Amino acid sequence: MRVYFDYNATTPLATEVRDAIVRAMDDVYGNASSVHHFGQQAKAAIDDARSAVAALINADASEIVFTSGGTESDNFAIRGAAEAIEPTGRRHLIASAIEHEAVLNTLKALSRRGWQTTLLAVEQSGIVSPDRLREAMTKETALVSVMHANNEIGTVQPIAELAEIAHANGALMHTDAVQSLGKIAVDVRALGVDLLSLSAHKFNGPKGTGALWIKRGTRMMPTMTGGKHERNRRAGTENVPAIVGLGIAARLAVNKLTSESDRLARLRDRLEDGILQGVGGTAINGVRSPRVPNTTNISFDRVEAESLLIALDLEGIAVSTGSACSSGTLEPSHVLRAMGLPAHRTQNSLRFSLGSLSTDEEVDRVIEVLPRLVEKLRGLTRKTVSA
Amino acid sequence: MAIKLPIYMDYHATTPVDPRVLETMLPYFSTEFGNAASRNHPFGWAAEEAVDKARKQIADLIGANAKEIVFTSGATESDNLAIKGAAEMYREKGNHIITCVTEHKAVIDTCKRLEKEGYRVTYLPVHKDGRISLDELKAAISDKTILITIMMANNEIGVLQPIGEIGAIAKEKGILFHTDAVQAVGKVPFNVNDLKVDMASISAHKMYGPKGVGALYVRRRNPRVLLAPIIDGGGHERGMRSGTLNVPGIVGFGKAAELCRQDMATESERLRGLRDYLNEKLHKNLDELYINGSMEHRLPHNLNISFAYVEGESLLMGINDVAVSSGSACTSASLEPSYVLKALGAGDDLAHSSIRFGLGRWTTKEEVDYVADKLTNVVSRLRDMSPLYELAKEGVDLSTMQWQTEGH
Numbered sequence: 001m002r003v004y005f006d007y008n009a010t011t012p013l014a015t016e017v018r019d020a021i022v023r024a025m026d027d028v029y030g031n032a033s034s035v036h037h038f039g040q041q042a043k044a045a046i047d048d049a050r051s052a053v054a055a056l057i058n059a060d061a062s063e064i065v066f067t068s069g070g071t072e073s074d075n076f077a078i079r080g081a082a083e084a085i086e087p088t089g090r091r092h093l094i095a096s097a098i099e100h101e102a103v104l105n106t107l108k109a110l111s112r113r114g115w116q117t118t119l120l121a122v123e124q125s126g127i128v129s130p131d132r133l134r135e136a137m138t139k140e141t142a143l144v145s146v147m148h149a150n151n152e153i154g155t156v157q158p159i160a161e162l163a164e165i166a167h168a169n170g171a172l173m174h175t176d177a178v179q180s181l182g183k184i185a186v187d188v189r190a191l192g193v194d195l196l197s198l199s200a201h202k203f204n205g206p207k208g209t210g211a212l213w214i215k216r217g218t219r220m221m222p223t224m225t226g227g228k229h230e231r232n233r234r235a236g237t238e239n240v241p242a243i244v245g246l247g248i249a250a251r252l253a254v255n256k257l258t259s260e261s262d263r264l265a266r267l268r269d270r271l272e273d274g275i276l277q278g279v280g281g282t283a284i285n286g287v288r289s290p291r292v293p294n295t296t297n298i299s300f301d302r303v304e305a306e307s308l309l310i311a312l313d314l315e316g317i318a319v320s321t322g323s324a325c326s327s328g329t330l331e332p333s334h335v336l337r338a339m340g341l342p343a344h345r346t347q348n349s350l351r352f353s354l355g356s357l358s359t360d361e362e363v364d365r366v367i368e369v370l371p372r373l374v375e376k377l378r379g380l381t382r383k384t385v386s387a
Numbered sequence: 388m389a390i391k392l393p394i395y396m397d398y399h400a401t402t403p404v405d406p407r408v409l410e411t412m413l414p415y416f417s418t419e420f421g422n423a424a425s426r427n428h429p430f431g432w433a434a435e436e437a438v439d440k441a442r443k444q445i446a447d448l449i450g451a452n453a454k455e456i457v458f459t460s461g462a463t464e465s466d467n468l469a470i471k472g473a474a475e476m477y478r479e480k481g482n483h484i485i486t487c488v489t490e491h492k493a494v495i496d497t498c499k500r501l502e503k504e505g506y507r508v509t510y511l512p513v514h515k516d517g518r519i520s521l522d523e524l525k526a527a528i529s530d531k532t533i534l535i536t537i538m539m540a541n542n543e544i545g546v547l548q549p550i551g552e553i554g555a556i557a558k559e560k561g562i563l564f565h566t567d568a569v570q571a572v573g574k575v576p577f578n579v580n581d582l583k584v585d586m587a588s589i590s591a592h593k594m595y596g597p598k599g600v601g602a603l604y605v606r607r608r609n610p611r612v613l614l615a616p617i618i619d620g621g622g623h624e625r626g627m628r629s630g631t632l633n634v635p636g637i638v639g640f641g642k643a644a645e646l647c648r649q650d651m652a653t654e655s656e657r658l659r660g661l662r663d664y665l666n667e668k669l670h671k672n673l674d675e676l677y678i679n680g681s682m683e684h685r686l687p688h689n690l691n692i693s694f695a696y697v698e699g700e701s702l703l704m705g706i707n708d709v710a711v712s713s714g715s716a717c718t719s720a721s722l723e724p725s726y727v728l729k730a731l732g733a734g735d736d737l738a739h740s741s742i743r744f745g746l747g748r749w750t751t752k753e754e755v756d757y758v759a760d761k762l763t764n765v766v767s768r769l770r771d772m773s774p775l776y777e778l779a780k781e782g783v784d785l786s787t788m789q790w791q792t793e794g795h
Contacts, residue, residue, distance in 0.1 A: 004430060010422035010631065018416045025409055025597065031401040035703070036710040037393050039400070068460030068599065071620040071630035102620035102629060109619050201631060206416075208460065208599045208633025223617065225500050226463045226493025235493060236463035237401065237592060239599025242636075309427045318428030 003317040003362045007202075007294060007355030008151050008179060014204040014252055014356065017245045021206055024241035032238045033229065042240045049247025056250040057177075057196065058187040059213050065233045066243055069210040070178040070199030074102035074145075076212050076223045076234070077174045077195040081143050082110055083221035085172070090142035092116040096128045096157070097338035100176055103145050104334075116140065124339050126155035126286030133165050141171040148191070149180035152322045152335040152351055153286035154295030156184065163192040172218065178202050178210075182253040183261060183292040194218050200242065204356055205249030209242035264354050265293035267363050271352060272296045274367035279374050285336055285349055294358075299341075299349040303377045308350060311373040317366055319352050393708045394754045398688065398747030399542050399570060400712055404639065405595040405748065411642040412597065415635035423632045424623060434634045441641025445602055448644040449568075449587065450578035457603045457624045458637055462569045464617075465588035465603040466493035466536075468628065469565040472614030473534050473586070474501050477563070481531035487511040487519050487548075488730045490538050491567055493588075498536075507531070513730050517546030517680035525556060534563045539571040539587075543727040543743055544680035545689025547571070554583030563612060569593050569601075573647030574655060574686055579604055585612050591636065595748060596643030600636035603627075658746045659687035661755050665744060666690055668759040673766055675779070679728055679741060688746040693728070694762075696776035697769040699739035705765035709758050712743045 004012075013021070028045050030038025047061070054061040067073045082093065093110060095103050097119040107117045118136045122128050128146055137144075144166040149156050163173040174195040177186050182203030188196055195218065199210040214220055214233070226235035276282050281301030300308060305321045312319055322333040332346035352366070395403070415437060423438050425431025442453040459465045474484065486498055488510045498508045509527045511519045519537065528535075535557050540547050550566055557564035565586035571577050572587070573594035579587060585606045592598040605627065606612045620629030670676060675695040694702060699713055713725070724738035733741070744758070770776040779785055 002429075004428075006422075006425060006428065006430070009425050009431075010420060012418075012420040013416050021416065022409065022413070025404045025412075029401065029403040030710075031397075034397060034400050034710070034712060036397065036707075036712070038395060038397070038710050068464070068633070069630050072460065072618050074620070075618045100620070101622070105619035105622075105629070109616070199631075206633075206635070207631055208636045224464060224467055225496040226466060226491065227496070235467075235496065236461050237590075237598060239460070239597075239636075241597065242599050242633075313428050318425075318430055320425060320427055 001316060001362070001365055003365055005317065005319045005352045005354060005358070005362070005366065007358075008351065008353035009320060010201050010207065011204045011355050012357060013206060013245070014249060016252060017205055017248045020248045021241045021245040024244040028240055028244070032240060033227070042238070045240055045244050046238055049243045049250075052247035052250040053198075053211055056181070056186070056254050057198070057213060058189055060216065062231070063213055063216055065212045065214060065230045066238060067210050067212055067234060068208055068239070070176065070197050070202070071102040073197035073199070073210050073212040074100065074176055075106050077197055078103065078106045078143060078145060079110070079223050080220040081172050081174070081195065081218070082115065084219040085142040090140050090171070092118070092138055092140040093143050093145070094118045094120065094133065094136050094141055095145040096120045096122060096147065098122055098126065098128075098150050098335040099145065099147055100151055100178070103147070103176060121340070122338050124341070126150060126153045126335070126339050128157050128162065130158060130161045130165060133162055137165065137169045137171065139169070141166070141169055143172045143174060145174040145176070147176040147179070148186065149177070149183065149292045150286075150335060151179045152333060153297040154179070154292040155286045156180065156290040156292060159191045159193060167192070180292055182249075182257070183264070183294055185257065188213055188215070200246040200249055203249055203253050206242045206245040209239050209246050211246070260356070261293045264358070267354055267358055267360065268294055268296055270360075271354070271363045271366060272298070274363065275370055278367055278371045285341065285345070286339065294354040295351065297349055297351045299345040300374055301344070301348065303348050303374055305348050305350055307377050308373060311377060312369070315369050315373070317369065319350050321349065322351060390753055390757050393710050394758060395710045396744050396746060396750065396754070396758060397710045397712050398745035398750075399545075399593070399743060400745065401592050401598065402595045402747055403749070404597055405643060405646060407646060408596055408639045408642045412635045412639040415638050419634075421634075423634055424621060434632070437634060437638050438632055441637045444641035445589070445644045448648045449572060449589070449604060450580050451604050452607060455604055455607050457605050457627050458632060459601045459603055459628055460599055460633070461592070461601040462567065462588045462590035463493040465590070465601050466491070466567055467497050468603050468614060468617050469586045469588060470494065470497045470534065470536055471501065471617050472627070473563055473565070473612070474506055475615035476613050477533040481533040483507045483509070483529055483531040483533065485509045485511065485524065485527050485532060485535045487513060487537050489513050489517065489541055489727045490536070491542055491569070494536055494538070494567055515732055516684070517541060517544050517731055518548055518684060521549060521552055521556065524553065528560055528562065532560070532562050534565060536565040536567070538567040539577065540568070540575070540686050541680070541727060542570050543725060544691045544731070545570070545686035546680040547575070547684040547686065550584065551582045557585075558583045563610075570686060573644065573651065574688065576651070579606070585610065591640035591643055594643050594647050597636045597639040600633050600640045602640070654748065655687045658750070661750060661752060662688055662690050662744070662746055664752070665755045665759055668756075669762060672759070672763040675776075677737060679731055679733065690744040691741060693733065693737040693741040694766050695737060695740065696773050696779065697740050697766055699741070701769055702740060702742070702765065705769065706761050709761060712745070713739070713741055
């Protein structure tokens, strides 16, 4: 049995999505900008997907801009808003310290160009405190970016409250909803944000496509220049089959959000309880709630996370230490560090993330295998120490 | 054999995915779904291996090293990355960029954006044949010039620029040279070392690969080109382009590159034959045709002709079972006459009545016959209704005519 518990890194395509993509690749091959039959057919397919994505997040279709994925959406949101706001004299950006690298490194790039940036530390709960944001806001703050759900620990941030604080100070609010979409309800109006990033391949859609929701009236400078695509907001020939796939994934997510999130929460809780009971010296990183239903991040005392990963892999179980982007670097997780966890816990934690194909049998298998592996590794550590 | 309508003859706008390409992508839509950046498990390894194979296939097509291929979401992004990335990275060296007026919008608009940020851009004119002058290029170079970006083949008129010569000039002056090679790669020989190119933009969907994926070739040696990323994040693609890799797209791109490499010689000759046949047939049947751009320095599968004395829109409507374009697909929804044709010196009328024929892998002789016959009929019919054509045939010089307009 091969167990894949790394759904936060990427997800397999839903069968319906795969079929729609393959069909589109065969039949809908026009360039959506072309005026002829083939082009109009492509354009209609894109419009249909745009409506589906809009419905998923309670937006208007005209507010959806397709991109190449979550990273581009984050870059576009922050750079595009920053450049549009710059002439007003506001040159300060705020983000939480537990953001994805796409946000953190975009802030770094802008700080090299003279922007002031502030990273908000988080509580041990893994939640960004509104008070900290209030303290960090200045008259110069142009944009606040806080992710909806964290990719490593799954905690859900109080976005509506944070957005209110940003707006009270005349700043825009962006949220990276890449990890929450398809797992919990995402409603742009209820969240009260101005910009929201999403990625198809995190909810059973294809890699290579995503979207940025831009609230109507928000001024943005395009970051990808060269044509009038996407209402002059994002140049480049549209990736029609992938966009079609994203549309289908959005429809599926709407239809089974409640049932699927209940199912995943039950599986995840069973996995979590099984590990905490079966393996001594374990603890959950971050609060259990509010959290997306598919993710748990657990620290294992006196075990190197990398060694445990390898041991699990030999048993056919795929999990990760944190984001895929930083996998293999042996750097301690910036998320766990920002939560103020002691050094050993930032180095001995694993992320288990479940999804559409996860089963009770897989959970049983992990619960069964883990105690033995951890015991073995701890034994090795003791020997090394005493030698 | 019955012809399937409508006929697709717009291969410069995009190309269908080759079934063999789709075939290689399928496993990556199902069992092999891993994130290529996942270093800790076999799902990730399989994805990374597939990406590496594709990288090699693409590098082989253009004579590059696999490490010099940076995957992007398409050629527009590649152009943006090359130009903005180099401009930012080499700002201390200078602020001057040289390009040309017939470049794709992805280059022109990006250069315009940089002008707002304090860069100086020279837009070289083109001659009537669509090519730039090397002397004008040399004259435009200053000690502040950091980048020359000139496309290999134009997307509307298929005209090939003297890339090798431009590369040699750039190298001699120590200036980086980028070429938007989207329309040329996979269709005609393109070797980054022979042509002395430092950066080249490529797109999968113009060579029978999938949409949503492209690459930027970035030279690693002599000189080692550095770029400031335009998309920051997890540090994928040697830090030049972050974002989870589009594994199925990249796999398809690689296969498309391999197929183009195998078939290029025979396929380009086949298409040249069909294109020339189309051209001859049209010229045999119709007069007052103007070929836009050089026939000598041209992609073998491109033809761009202005049909004088007919109105562009009526012409397109008349041939609505043939998918062609009257300009770049990216701007074809606008009513502005093509800026490329205007740059060649064409008047608005001739620009509007132009048609771009893009032939490709599934174009047959039967289709070419159908298109030529259809155009002959439609153009003849429209001209029969045109008083201007009648006057011209009577020998009246229309350019000297005084047009009477109502004076409001």
